[in-house]
Amino acid sequence: MMIPSVPHPLGDWVRQMIPIPELAFLANALICIIAICAVAIGSAPILIYMERKVCAHIQCRLGPMRLGYRGTLQTIADVMKLLFKEVYAPSGADKFVFYLAPMIVLVAPFLVLAMIPFDHNLQVSNLSVGIPFVIAVNGFGILAILIGGWASNNKYSLLGALRSGAQMISYEISFALVLLFVVMVSGSASLMEITLSQSGTILDWWIFKIPVLGFLAFIMFFISSIAELNRAPFDIAEAEQELTGGYHTEYNGTAFAMFYLAEYINLITISSLASTCFLGGFFPPLIGVEAVDTILLKVPGFLWFAGKVVLMIWAYMMVRWTFVRPRVDQLMALEWKFLLPFNLLLLALGAVYIAF
Amino acid sequence: MSSRKLPPGFREEVLDSDTEEYFVNMGPQHPSTHGALRLALRLDGETIVEVVPHFGYIHRGIEKQAESMNYLQYIMLSDRQDYLTAIQNNWGICLAFEKGLGIGVPERGEFIRVMLAELGRIASHLVFYACFGGDLGGQTALLFGFKEREMIHDILDEVTGSRLTTNFFRPGGSVHDIPDTFIPRVTSFLEHLEKSMVDYERFLSKNIIVLERTKGIGILSKEDAIAYGCSGPVLRASGVSYDVRKNDPYGIYDQLDFDVPITYRGDTYDRYVVRIAEIHESIKILRQCIKLFPEGPYRSKEKPSIRLNPGSYYSATETAKGLYATYVVAASGDKPYRIHTRGPSFANLAALNNMARGHKISDLVSILSTIDPVIPEIDR
Numbered sequence: 001m002m003i004p005s006v007p008h009p010l011g012d013w014v015r016q017m018i019p020i021p022e023l024a025f026l027a028n029a030l031i032c033i034i035a036i037c038a039v040a041i042g043s044a045p046i047l048i049y050m051e052r053k054v055c056a057h058i059q060c061r062l063g064p065m066r067l068g069y070r071g072t073l074q075t076i077a078d079v080m081k082l083l084f085k086e087v088y089a090p091s092g093a094d095k096f097v098f099y100l101a102p103m104i105v106l107v108a109p110f111l112v113l114a115m116i117p118f119d120h121n122l123q124v125s126n127l128s129v130g131i132p133f134v135i136a137v138n139g140f141g142i143l144a145i146l147i148g149g150w151a152s153n154n155k156y157s158l159l160g161a162l163r164s165g166a167q168m169i170s171y172e173i174s175f176a177l178v179l180l181f182v183v184m185v186s187g188s189a190s191l192m193e194i195t196l197s198q199s200g201t202i203l204d205w206w207i208f209k210i211p212v213l214g215f216l217a218f219i220m221f222f223i224s225s226i227a228e229l230n231r232a233p234f235d236i237a238e239a240e241q242e243l244t245g246g247y248h249t250e251y252n253g254t255a256f257a258m259f260y261l262a263e264y265i266n267l268i269t270i271s272s273l274a275s276t277c278f279l280g281g282f283f284p285p286l287i288g289v290e291a292v293d294t295i296l297l298k299v300p301g302f303l304w305f306a307g308k309v310v311l312m313i314w315a316y317m318m319v320r321w322t323f324v325r326p327r328v329d330q331l332m333a334l335e336w337k338f339l340l341p342f343n344l345l346l347l348a349l350g351a352v353y354i355a356f
Numbered sequence: 357m358s359s360r361k362l363p364p365g366f367r368e369e370v371l372d373s374d375t376e377e378y379f380v381n382m383g384p385q386h387p388s389t390h391g392a393l394r395l396a397l398r399l400d401g402e403t404i405v406e407v408v409p410h411f412g413y414i415h416r417g418i419e420k421q422a423e424s425m426n427y428l429q430y431i432m433l434s435d436r437q438d439y440l441t442a443i444q445n446n447w448g449i450c451l452a453f454e455k456g457l458g459i460g461v462p463e464r465g466e467f468i469r470v471m472l473a474e475l476g477r478i479a480s481h482l483v484f485y486a487c488f489g490g491d492l493g494g495q496t497a498l499l500f501g502f503k504e505r506e507m508i509h510d511i512l513d514e515v516t517g518s519r520l521t522t523n524f525f526r527p528g529g530s531v532h533d534i535p536d537t538f539i540p541r542v543t544s545f546l547e548h549l550e551k552s553m554v555d556y557e558r559f560l561s562k563n564i565i566v567l568e569r570t571k572g573i574g575i576l577s578k579e580d581a582i583a584y585g586c587s588g589p590v591l592r593a594s595g596v597s598y599d600v601r602k603n604d605p606y607g608i609y610d611q612l613d614f615d616v617p618i619t620y621r622g623d624t625y626d627r628y629v630v631r632i633a634e635i636h637e638s639i640k641i642l643r644q645c646i647k648l649f650p651e652g653p654y655r656s657k658e659k660p661s662i663r664l665n666p667g668s669y670y671s672a673t674e675t676a677k678g679l680y681a682t683y684v685v686a687a688s689g690d691k692p693y694r695i696h697t698r699g700p701s702f703a704n705l706a707a708l709n710n711m712a713r714g715h716k717i718s719d720l721v722s723i724l725s726t727i728d729p730v731i732p733e734i735d736r
Binding site: 055059060061156159163232236239240244322325326329 | 490
C-alpha cells in the first residue's frame with residue numbers, strides 16, 4: 001500500500017516518531033482533522049459575535065454588551081443554551097432523515113476547508129483537482145437543507161427546502177463557471193498552484209492582474225457565493241418574514257445549532273476560496289516599494305490569509321444588513337438571464353486574454 | 357372538482373391547472389402578519405390562488421364594554437384599538453362626545469390636538485416604514501424606522517405621561533396643558549427627522565431590489581378600492597383623493613395649508629410612496645402649528661362626569677390608517693347606549709385577496725405590510 005506523504009515539518013516529525021508508516025499516516029490525518037475542526041468550530045462563535053456587532057452598528061445599536069467585556073461571552077452563552085435544550089422532532093416527521101440532515105450539513109464546509117492552503121506549508125491536502133473537488137462537495141450542503149426541509153413535515157419547511165433547491169442548483173452553475181475562469185487564467189486546478197500563480201505584488205492578484213475582467217469575475221463570484229451561502233439578501237430558503245425560518249423551522253437545540261454553525265463555517269470556506277482565488281491567498285499585498293515590502297513580508301502568511309478572510313466576511317455581513325430580499329422568481333431570473341450569460345462571456349473573454 | 361371539500365372561507369372555483377393546490381395557515385403566530393391575524397392561503401406552488409383572512413383572535417368586546425362604562429372611561433378603550441394611532445383615536449371619540457355635549461374646543465386646545473395627532477401620524481407611518489422594510493427582508497430598515505418613532509414617543513411621554521396608550525384628550529380639550537418644553541422639542545425633532553428621512557428614503561425608495569419587489573405588485577384599482585370601502589393611504593394610492601382632513605375638515609385643519617398626496621397605480625410601491633409623502637405633509641403641518649401656536653385656555657370646561665344629550669352622534673377623523681369613524685347613541689345617564697367604531701384596517705384588509713391573488717408568498721407579505729393593519733383595531 002502506497003502511503004502518500006507530503007514533506008512538512010510537523011508531518012516529518014510524526015513520521016519520525018511513529019516508525020510504522022500506516023500508523024504515522026493515520027496520526028497525521030487525525031492531526032489535520034482536529035486542526036481543521038478546531039479552526040472552523042472555534043472561529044464560528046467569533047464570527048457570530050462579529051455578525052451581531054456589525055449588524056448592530058449598521059442599525060445604530062450597540063449589540064450584545066452585558067455578558068463579558070462588551071458582550072464577548074454572549075455567543076458562548078447562546079451555544080450553551082442551544083446545547084442544553086431538548087431536541088425533539090415534530091409528530092409525523094421522518095425521524096431518521098430529520099436527524100440526519102443536521103449531521104451532513106457540516107460535511108461540505110469541512111471538506112472544502114481541507115483543500116484551502118492557509119500558508120506555504122499549511123494545507124491538509126493539495127489535490128491537483130482542487131477546484132472541481134470544491135465545486136463537487138460544496139453541493140453537498142444543499143442535500144441537508146433539502147432532506148431537512150422535507151423530513152420536517154411542515155409546509156413552510158418544504159417550501160423553504162424547495163426554494164433552496166432551485167436556488168442552489170441555479171447558482172452552482174455561475175459559481176462553478178467563475179471558478180473555472182480562475183482555473184483557466186491560472187492554468188491549474190490545484191488551489192496551491194492558483195495561489196502561487198499570484199505571487200508578486202498586489203497587482204499580480206487575479207482580481208487586479210487581468211484588467212477589468214478580474215474585477216468583474218470577483219463581483220460575479222461575490223454575488224453567486226452569497227446565494228451559495230444562503231445568506232441575506234439571497235436567503236429565500238430561510239426568509240423569516242415569509243416562511244418563519246424556512247427549512248429549519250422545526251429544528252431546535254443542538255440540531256438547530258448545527259445548521260447555524262454550518263452557516264458560519266460556510267462563510268469561512270467561501271471567504272477562504274475568494275481570498276485564494278482572487279486576493280492572493282497567503283501572499284501579503286506587496287506594493288513594490290522596498291521599505292514597505294520588507295515589513296509586510298515579516299508578517300506570516302496565514303495571518304495575511306486570515307486577514308483577507310475576515311475582510312471578505314465583513315463584506316458579506318455589510319451586504320446582508322444593507323439589502324432587502326429579492327423574490328424567488330427574480331432570484332432565478334438574475335441567475336439564468338444575467339449571471340449565466342455574463343459568466344459565459346467572461347470565460348470567452350478570459351480565453352481571448354490568454355490567447356494574446 | 358367542485359365536489360371537493362375546501363377549508364372554510366374559500367370560494368368554490370375550478371382551476372384549469374393539473375397541479376394539486378395546497379393550503380397553508382399563515383398565522384396567527386407568524387413573524388409578518390402584524391399581530392394575531394390568521395391568513396388561510398390556497399397555493400398553487402408558491403403562487404397565491406386565494407387568501408382568506410380570519411380574525412377575532414384578540415377580540416375583547418370593546419364596543420360591548422363601552423355600554424357599561426361612562427363616557428370618559430371609554431376614551432381609554434379607544435387607545436386599545438389602533439395602538440399606533442391612539443392619540444388620533446382619542447380625538448375621534450372626543451369629537452363625537454363634543455357633538456353630544458354641544459361644546460367646542462378653545463383654539464389652543466385645537467392646536468394641541470392637531471400637533472399631537474400629526475406626531476402620531478408620523479410615528480405610525482414610521483412604523484409602517486420599519487415593518488415594510490422588515491417584511492421585504494431588510495432588517496436594518498426595521499430598526500431605522502423605530503429609532504425616530506422612539507423620539508416621538510419620548511415627546512408623547514412627556515406630554516401625556518404615556519408612550520403608546522395616551523388617553524389624553526377629553527371632551528372640550530385635553531387632560532392638562534402641554535409643558536413649556538413641548539414646542540422646542542418638536543422643533544428640534546422635526547429638524548432631525550427631515551435629515552434622517554433623506555437617508556431613509558435613499559435606503560428603500562431608490563433601492564433597485566425594492567423597486568423590483570414593489571412596482572406593479574398588488575394593484576388595487578380605483579373602483580375596487582372604493583367598492584371595498586378602503587380609506588387612508590390605501591385609497592389614495594389608488595388615485596382617489598379623499599382625506600377627511602380636506603373633504604370634511606374637523607379641528608383646525610381647514611386653516612392649515614397642506615396637500616393630500618395621491619398616486620394612481622395603486623400598487624405596493626405607491627402605497628409606500630403615499631405614506632412617505634404624508635410624513636412630509638405632517639412635518640409641514642407641524643411647522644405651521646409651531647408658528648401659529650396661541651396662548652389661552654386648553655380646555656373649554658371641566659366637569660366630573662359628562663352626560664350626552666340623548667340622540668345619536670357621528671364623527672369621522674382621518675387617522676394614519678384611514679377613516680376612523682365613531683357612532684355614539686346616547687340615552688339618558690352617564691353611559692352610552694351603544695358605541696360603534698368604524699376602523700380603517702378592517703375595510704382595508706378586506707381588499708387583501710383582491711390585491712394578493714396571483715402573486716407569490718413574498719408579495720403577499722409586502723402587500724399585507726402596505727395595508728398596514730393593526731389587528732386589535734380589526735378585532736376590537
